[in-house]
């Protein structure tokens with residue numbers, strides 16, 4: 042749907058014209074997976090797929106929401122004065138939770154508004170549709186109620202919505218990428234200091250293809266919180282001897298010399314992933330800056346292998362998709378992206394073979410899994426903004 046169609050739809054739902062139009066992207070993580078809660082480095086970028094929000098202001102304290110992705114739900118309304126989590130209100134919780142935590146952060150009320158949203162990021166596909174929505178609403182509230190919060194404040198509100206309102210113990214990567222992204226640039230972020238730099242997302246003759254397993258992943262139901270707890274336990278065991286705050290503080294040599302302290306093969310494997318993946322992320326940044334796409338792709342492949350074997354968050358769908366990509370001559374590298382356990386993978390594909398690669402990967406995937414994957418050729422886009 043283009044913006045004019047969205048405006049028409051807004052008018053037909055709310056019986057008035059929208060005042061303003063906002064957009065918030067999704068993200069892919071290039072590398073540095075399951076690292077943002079382990080004190081290391083991540084390397085995501087915002088993508089051109091995202092969530093649109095059309096807004097008109099109201100005179101009361103109501104927020105009335107209509108999602109074109111869930112039209113059957115109709116208009117859902119809540120008061121900014123009485124916000125609580127409601128188990129039966131899936132998507133609305135992200136909006137009400139964000140308004141709630143924006144008010145808390147700003148120390149004053151958000152004005153009521155009508156909101157029509159439309160997302161072209163598939164939900165639950167690991168492309169951060171929820172962070173996209175959180176930042177959209179945070180940005181809208183900040184602008185329309187002139188709360189004066191910084192972009193970084195909005196990022197933290199978004200993460201707090203996940204952690205405190207929805208109940209998933211996520212790190213800060215998704216909200217950071219969604220808010221801070223810029224066209225054609227990846228963000229290299231140190232999650233301890235929140236210092237970051239921008240690296241041109243230039244893959245030379247290769248395009249960044251997003252491949253969706255079409256297996257839905259629900260973060261709250263997933264192994265996400267479990268992995269996080271396993272890493273914390275591995276860290277606690279290492280801390281009996283080592284003076285470290287996070288697994289990300291370890292280099293490979295120190296980890297190898299001390300891994301026996303963990304004394305549990307599963308916890309050891311989880312920690313190994315965290316330590317090695319963080320080092321791979323540092324190397325990947327250097328490779329991309331040197332235009333060494335082959336080395337960059339190699340690191341992506343190693344990352345997937347580690348997420349499969351040591352971290353165990355891939356599953357048959359993601360492994361089949363990535364293997365089919367690896368098997369193709371025109372693919373330089375591929376890995377799962379996001380939390381895993383379904384959702385999406387990324388691949389670096391020679392631009393002139395893009396069509397052929399998609400057809401052949403789809404065939405291989407369909408044969409083994411029984412349904413087809415989807416593909417998106419997203420560009421590396423900019424962060425949450427007014428359109």
Ligand code: GLA
Nearest residue numbers: 074075211212213214379380
């Ligand atoms: C999800 C979380 C992020 C991050 C990734 C895995 O997307 O929201 O904070 O932990 O998984 O890298």
